[in-house]
Amino acid sequence: MTILVLNAGSSSVKSALFGPDLAPIDQLTMAEVTDHRAAIAAILDHYAAHRPMAAAHRVVHGGESLTAPTRITPDVRAQIAALIPLAPLHNPAALAGIDAIAALAPDLPQVACFDTGFHATNPTVATTYAIPATPGLRRFGFHGISYADLSRRLRPQPDRLLALHLGNGASLCAIRAGQSVATTMGTSPLDGLTMGTRSGGIDPAAVLALARRHGIDGAERLLNHDSGLKALGGTSDMRALARAGTRAARFARGHFAYWAVRHAGSMIAAMGGIDALAFTGGIGQNDPDLRAAIMEGLAFTGLIVDTAANARGEARLHTESSSVSAWIVPAQEERAIAAAALRLIS
Secondary structure, eight states: OEEEEEEEOSSOEEEEEEOTTOOEEEEEEEOSOSOHHHHHHHHHHHHGGGOEEEEEEEESOOTTTOOSOEEOOHHHHHHHHHTGGGOTTTHHHHHHHHHHHHHHOTTSOEEEEETTGGGGGSOHHHHOOSSSOOTTOSOOOOOHHHHHHHHHHSSSOOSEEEEEEESSSEEEEEEETTEEEEESOOSSTTSSSOOSSOOOSOOHHHHHHHHHHHHHHHHHHHHHHSOHHHHHHSOSOHHHHHHHOOHHHHHHHHHHHHHHHHHHHHHHHHHTSOSEEEEEHHHHHHOHHHHHHHHHHTGGGTOOBOHHHHHHTOSBOBOTTOSSEEEEOOOOHHHHHHHHHHHHHO
């Protein structure tokens, strides 16, 4: 029994195939996609010899009702479609993948896993904006598949875990006794940390000023695609910024670290303290200088960093005398999605 995992984006489709023991078998990425159905037809052909028993999709936004992995039915598909206004850059691509599988392999069971689902345990006081009640406008949080998997794999499981998913999209999550209690992203993945091309947190008055100047669509494009590291340092690629070494590049990297530390304080407050922190995502796993800057900013917690271990990118980053443990936990989102699908169809 093999599971095909699909992550459909607006211009790419990533896929991976896992065996019944969840061992990875193969992976394929289709870039510069203009026709999702044709791309997925090529993916199905690529994996045909392995005869996938189910297709499992990463869906960014599940809203208030889709909070756990679920078999895709017409009703579930309709709910995902209804959430497009809340995730206009993500849910349409996921639906294109779902519809392509339904058309090309109608007998193949399909499963959806939702990035928002893990944060359903956030208390209402953490998810409610202080505005007149407006359907859909509340904090949801994202990267939940990554956080749930990280929390399961970190053993022994700390009671108060600060999880840092740092990549082109970046967020933090406060995990108390295995459950999300706070996170930095909000209604959309735009809020919170400085990111590759996203602004992160910004005064609503500044957003209104941008909308007056550029129009609503122009402001949305600017905040999602032309901001963040790209605006500060000239590129969204953290590795390129490190190589550049210019004043602007150093400022962009410093801005990223500063706001990660500042938001970390908020997450620690939401948990009532901290026992451990864990880095994941492309930057979190591969950039020792940024990890060092963030952990230096969290020294007030009693964290003592093993600088040599951090430089080598070892799993354990803290010393024996540290009050807080620190770890690198490589992201395995595709494997987590495959595991959820296997549980549902078995």
